[in-house]
Amino acid sequence: GAVVSQHPSRVICKSGTSVKIECRSLDFQATTMFWYRQFPKQSLMLMATSNEGSKATYEQGVEKDKFLINHASLTLSTLTVTSAHPEDSSFYICSAKPGGVKLFFGSGTQLSVL
Amino acid sequence: QKEVEQDPGPLSVPEGAIVSLNCTYSNSAFQYFMWYRQYSRKGPELLMYTYSSGNKEDGRFTAQVDKSSKYISLFIRDSQPSDSATYLCAMNDKAAGNKLTFGGGTRVLVKP
Numbered sequence: 001g002a003v004v005s006q007h008p009s010r011v012i013c014k015s016g017t018s019v020k021i022e023c024r025s026l027d028f029q030a031t032t033m034f035w036y037r038q039f040p041k042q043s044l045m046l047m048a049t050s051n052e053g054s055k056a057t058y059e060q061g062v063e064k065d066k067f068l069i070n071h072a073s074l075t076l077s078t079l080t081v082t083s084a085h086p087e088d089s090s091f092y093i094c095s096a097k098p099g100g101v102k103l104f105f106g107s108g109t110q111l112s113v114l
Numbered sequence: 115q116k117e118v119e120q121d122p123g124p125l126s127v128p129e130g131a132i133v134s135l136n137c138t139y140s141n142s143a144f145q146y147f148m149w150y151r152q153y154s155r156k157g158p159e160l161l162m163y164t165y166s167s168g169n170k171e172d173g174r175f176t177a178q179v180d181k182s183s184k185y186i187s188l189f190i191r192d193s194q195p196s197d198s199a200t201y202l203c204a205m206n207d208k209a210a211g212n213k214l215t216f217g218g219g220t221r222v223l224v225k226p
Contacts, residue, residue, distance in 0.1 A: 043219050091155065095157075101146045103160070105150075105159070105160075
């Protein structure tokens, strides 16, 4: 299967700081990437669709200014959690499709805001 | 009512048993069906992908799709402790821009 790399795997930050998470497609180009959020023992919640060279599409209820998405190249999308607060603590996962409908996921980032 | 329903479990089975998982859905527009395995604090891993009704087998895994009943299943034969994970079903609706709709996941525990 296709490889999606996500970094960092874990980050701890102070309240009020910003955190950037990177998502890379290693062996394919991805014009579209997806960002999910997952709370403990719950399923994946789609936050936004990242589009290369254009603005991201956010799901209803997701704050655009809080979760900044940049998809500057065909292999890299970044999610920046701005002015993070404890309620932003969660597991964030990116995904991408090399073509067709199969979706491949990164390994996830556990964000803990103190 | 959720678009995709999946029993959260946990489903506990002895090693070597068959694990039976299923999802029901309400949207008849779903065309593609996938099963993912997720270990704790890891990203989901694609296990099976099916398009049409019927069975698909890959090693110890068998996926079934019954579009008339809006019901999909995943069977794991000769289960191993390493199969202990959360299994998520996912479905695709082309009309919704190829977004995947996920079930809530079933936690499986295979006891040695």
